[in-house]
Amino acid sequence: xxxxxxxxxxxxxxxxxxxxxxxxxxxxxxxxxxxxxxxxxxxxxxxxxxxxxxxxxxxxxxxxxxxxxxxxxxxxxxxxxxxxxxxxxxxxxxxxxxxxxxxxxxxxxxxxxxxxxxxxxxxxxxxxxxxxxxxxxxxxxxxxxxxxxxxxxxxxxxxxxxxxxxxxxxxxxxxxxxxxxxxxxxxxxxxxxxxxxxxxxxxxxxxxxxxxxxxxxxxxxxxxxxxxxxxxxxxxxxxxxxxxxxxxxxxxxxxxxxxxxxxxxxxxxxxxxxxxxxxxxxxxxxxxxxxxxxxxxxxxxxxxxxxxxxxxxxxxxxxxxxxxxxxxxxxxxxxxxxxxxxxxxxxxxxxxxxxxxxxxxxxxxxxxxxxxxxxxxxxxxxxxxxxxxxxxxxxxxxxxxxxxxxxxxxxxxxxxxxxxxxxxxxxxxxxxxxxxxxxxxxxxxxxxxxxxxxxxxxxxxxxxxxxxxxxxxxxxxxxxxxxxxxxxxxxxxxxxxxxxxxxxxxxxxxxxxxxxxxxxxxxxxxxxxxxxxxxxxxxxxxxxxxxxxxxxxxxxxxxxxxxxxxxxxxxxxxxxxxxxxxxxxxxxxxxxxxxxxxxxxxxxxxxxxxxxxxxxxxxxxxxxxxxxxxxxxxxxxxxxxxxxxxxxxxxxxxxxxxxxxxxxxxxxxxxxxxxxxxxxxxxxxxxxxxxxxxxxxxxxxxxxxxxxxxxxxx
Numbered sequence: 001x002x003x004x005x006x007x008x009x010x011x012x013x014x015x016x017x018x019x020x021x022x023x024x025x026x027x028x029x030x031x032x033x034x035x036x037x038x039x040x041x042x043x044x045x046x047x048x049x050x051x052x053x054x055x056x057x058x059x060x061x062x063x064x065x066x067x068x069x070x071x072x073x074x075x076x077x078x079x080x081x082x083x084x085x086x087x088x089x090x091x092x093x094x095x096x097x098x099x100x101x102x103x104x105x106x107x108x109x110x111x112x113x114x115x116x117x118x119x120x121x122x123x124x125x126x127x128x129x130x131x132x133x134x135x136x137x138x139x140x141x142x143x144x145x146x147x148x149x150x151x152x153x154x155x156x157x158x159x160x161x162x163x164x165x166x167x168x169x170x171x172x173x174x175x176x177x178x179x180x181x182x183x184x185x186x187x188x189x190x191x192x193x194x195x196x197x198x199x200x201x202x203x204x205x206x207x208x209x210x211x212x213x214x215x216x217x218x219x220x221x222x223x224x225x226x227x228x229x230x231x232x233x234x235x236x237x238x239x240x241x242x243x244x245x246x247x248x249x250x251x252x253x254x255x256x257x258x259x260x261x262x263x264x265x266x267x268x269x270x271x272x273x274x275x276x277x278x279x280x281x282x283x284x285x286x287x288x289x290x291x292x293x294x295x296x297x298x299x300x301x302x303x304x305x306x307x308x309x310x311x312x313x314x315x316x317x318x319x320x321x322x323x324x325x326x327x328x329x330x331x332x333x334x335x336x337x338x339x340x341x342x343x344x345x346x347x348x349x350x351x352x353x354x355x356x357x358x359x360x361x362x363x364x365x366x367x368x369x370x371x372x373x374x375x376x377x378x379x380x381x382x383x384x385x386x387x388x389x390x391x392x393x394x395x396x397x398x399x400x401x402x403x404x405x406x407x408x409x410x411x412x413x414x415x416x417x418x419x420x421x422x423x424x425x426x427x428x429x430x431x432x433x434x435x436x437x438x439x440x441x442x443x444x445x446x447x448x449x450x451x452x453x454x455x456x457x458x459x460x461x462x463x464x465x466x467x468x469x470x471x472x473x474x475x476x477x478x479x480x481x482x483x484x485x486x487x488x489x490x491x492x493x494x495x496x497x498x499x500x501x502x503x504x505x506x507x508x509x510x511x512x513x514x515x516x517x518x519x520x521x522x523x524x525x526x527x528x529x530x531x532x533x534x535x536x537x538x539x540x541x542x543x544x545x546x547x548x549x550x551x552x553x554x555x556x557x558x559x560x561x562x563x564x565x566x567x568x569x570x571x572x573x574x575x576x577x578x579x580x581x582x583x584x585x586x587x588x589x590x591x592x593x594x595x596x597x598x599x600x601x602x603x604x605x606x607x608x609x610x611x612x613x614x615x616x617x618x619x620x621x622x623x624x625x626x627x628x629x630x631x632x633x634x635x636x637x638x639x640x641x642x643x644x645x646x647x648x649x650x651x652x653x654x655x656x657x658x659x660x661x662x663x664x665x666x667x668x669x670x671x672x673x674x675x676x677x678x679x680x681x682x683x684x685x686x687x688x689x690x691x692x693x694x695x696x697x698x699x700x701x702x703x704x705x706x707x708x709x710x711x712x713x714x
Contacts, residue, residue, distance in 0.1 A: 013041040013152050021163050028063070031160055035065035038156050042124075043144035045070055049160060050079065051136040057081045059136065073118065079111070085134060087111050088127055096153065097125040126157040136161055198291065198308030206260050207303050209234050214306070219281070235260060247278035247285060258290070267294045267302040276312065286313035351392060357385035390700065409545050411451040413571040416495065417442060420482050423458045427465040435474030443483040447493040450568035456542050463535040464499045464562050472503035472559075485565070492567040499562045506554040514552055515540040589710055590615030592640040597627035597656065598676070599648040603699070607643065607676075610703055624648045624656030631660050636667035641710060644693065646677045646684075653677075654691040661692040672713035676701065
């Protein structure tokens with residue numbers, strides 16, 4: 001009766017184990033449930049499963065159940081395969097290993113030490129075999145119940161391992177199916193992309209040497225008609241294609257490149273091969289491209305490939321053009337770099353020359369304080385050198401602004417004779433001082449009044465005429481001819497400006513580069529002429545901005561002719577501005593009170609001296625905040641003018657002007673505030689006006705401009 005009851009309990013435990021295995025979808029949960037049932041049946045402390053890892057030649061604990069309060073086996077603990085095999089052979093009884101007393105039956109060794117460390121007094125193991133190989137074992141530690149009934153242990157070990165193996169195989173199959181699905185999707189996308197990218201595309205089976213068209217363009221169909229529309233043998237079709245359209249010199253190479261043998265070899269290590277070749281299309285040679293892409297597992301032996309063919313003639317020409325452009329751009333960059341290096345070399349000399357003159361003549365003026373005539377001569381030369389230095393700096397700044405698109409042409413009504421005459425007279429002074437014969441002539445002028453940017457026009461002719469003055473030896477001739485030509489645009493007058501000199505001239509090669517930035521015919525040390533090599537570049541840019549043309553003809557040792565043609569809008573019913581007449585701009589300014597806001601002591605001292613020399617009363621402020629406070633402490637009509645530097649450390653001129661204009665008494669809004677800045681550009685003038693200032697003066701201060709501006713607000 002007792003035996004029957006034990007057998008019934010064993011069968012019940014087995015039934016519950018089978019039910020857990022097949023009902024529980026989660027493998028880990030199912031195995032742990034079965035281990036729990038088995039351990040409780042045998043009243044064991046632990047029940048665990050070890051599996052063989054053949055590549056590591058050891059058994060690892062993959063699943064375990066242990067009684068509450070017991071520490072689980074360390075998952076990193078392993079048993080070497082050879083030790084377990086020997087141990088199972090030595091202690092195995094009827095297939096299982098049953099050790100009633102570890103202390104008595106096992107003496108020393110790796111297994112003994114491991115079991116004792118885990119406080120295992122008795123143990124039973126059920127080996128799991130696959131053929132002759134022990135692929136794992138199910139174990140019980142310290143079973144309290146009799147283990148004579150080993151039926152459950154044997155059955156459970158087989159059931160667990162079989163189900164684990166089945167589920168693993170199923171997961172492998174699912175992963176493989178998913179992998180194949182992804183590969184199919186990838187293959188499909190490869191085919192679609194290739195078909196879209198290439199005018200003709202073909203599906204090729206290397207094993208069967210067959211070709212199936214995916215798409216063919218009109219050119220392919222025109223050459224081969226219906227031939228490529230059905231599934232055909234790849235190799236003969238490929239040879240027909242090569243013999244028909246591929247340029248003769250490329251055929252042998254293409255026969256080899258597209259052969260099945262070569263494609264297998266080439267695609268063994270990579271997923272695609274690209275080949276370019278020449279084709280004869282309608283009698284002309286054009287570049288084509290063939291791309292062969294392996295379909296399927298990239299690492300597998302190539303079997304299926306897709307071949308795309310497309311005309312790359314336009315693309316190739318564009319690549320060649322880009323390559324040529326890159327080479328030319330690199331050449332231009334090198335030339336620009338070389339020109340800038342030459343520019344820096346020249347500038348180092350050109351800047352030092354007027355600087356040395358300024359320092360030297362200043363020392364001479366100090367040492368000749370008792371000789372007014374000599375002192376004045378030195379000071380005049382200091383002034384001349386200062387203007388030369390300023391001209392160099394202005395050239396560099398102007399070119400930078402032109403290149404950045406920050407200079408705009410502002411047209412106003414002007415008398416063409418006055419605009420050109422004023423410019424010529426200024427240059428004539430230098431020319432006469434150099435012993436040159438200077439003449440100006442007007443021809444066929446019908447429209448005196450035109451719309452033009454007089455300042456920019458002045459800059460153009462100043463650059464050209466000053467070059468003639470610099471490079472013409474004493475006794476030479478310089479002529480400036482202003483001529484009106486028959487106009488071709490209604491409402492516009494066409495003018496031709498010609499500057500001719502008998503100077504040293506330029507080489508034919510240099511004339512080609514005369515409008516490039518930093519270009520000089522020879523170094524300053526050779527010619528003895530200062531300059532940044534930017535004057536003609538600036539001139540060309542300004543002429544272009546006015547919609548005109550400029551032409552230069554020159555011969556070494558003979559001279560140079562510069563011709564400019566520009567169409568100007570006719571200014572009808574506009575008379576010459578009387579404001580251009582010369583007047584005494586400093587007249588009537590005596591005893592006017594000026595607040596001079598300038599943080600630089602030297603600049604402040606110079607400005608104060610200029611103002612006081614004309615009878616003005618000057619009060620000083622070394623910062624914008626000080627200027628605001630001084631204005632606020634006085635009546636609105638106390639100061640006649642405020643000369644405001646725009647860059648000061650604590651409060652700049654823009655903020656100071658805004659503060660003054662915001663005073664409660666509206667009379668302060670009428671106080672003339674004139675900006676002084678080293679930035680002599682149009683946007684700086686506009687910025688000053690937007691800040692509430694009334695006028696703008698560029699540093700270094702031009703005395704005539706200063707008093708002309710003050711006179712406007714007198």
